[in-house]
Amino acid sequence: MSLGWTVLGTFAQLMLAMFLCMLVIFSGASIANGGTLGGFQMRILNLSIFVLPGLCAVSAAVVIYLHLRGGSVASYWWYAMPLVAATLYLAYAIWLGRNA
Numbered sequence: 001m002s003l004g005w006t007v008l009g010t011f012a013q014l015m016l017a018m019f020l021c022m023l024v025i026f027s028g029a030s031i032a033n034g035g036t037l038g039g040f041q042m043r044i045l046n047l048s049i050f051v052l053p054g055l056c057a058v059s060a061a062v063v064i065y066l067h068l069r070g071g072s073v074a075s076y077w078w079y080a081m082p083l084v085a086a087t088l089y090l091a092y093a094i095w096l097g098r099n100a
């Protein structure tokens with residue numbers, strides 16, 4: 001693993017965390033204002049504000065840890081974890097926006 005790619009990837013993850021936080025805040029507020037949501041649906045939206053940026057920090061920490069322990073290039077796949085979670089959130093938000 002290259003130190004340069006690890007630093008660049010970690011920086012990108014931290015920028016992605018800020019973007020995802022704002023995305024969830026504004027999309028969740030829009031969905032909540034547009035219709036009536038149940039308690040469970042509101043909890044998922046509220047929890048997403050913390051989980052999606054948190055996954056970015058966790059994935060960056062895992063890659064840094066693996067870099068320090070001599071991990072292989074396959075360790076960079078940990079950077080994809082928040083992207084998968086963001087895709088799932090967006091699919092849920094679109095579904096919720098249409099059905100709320």
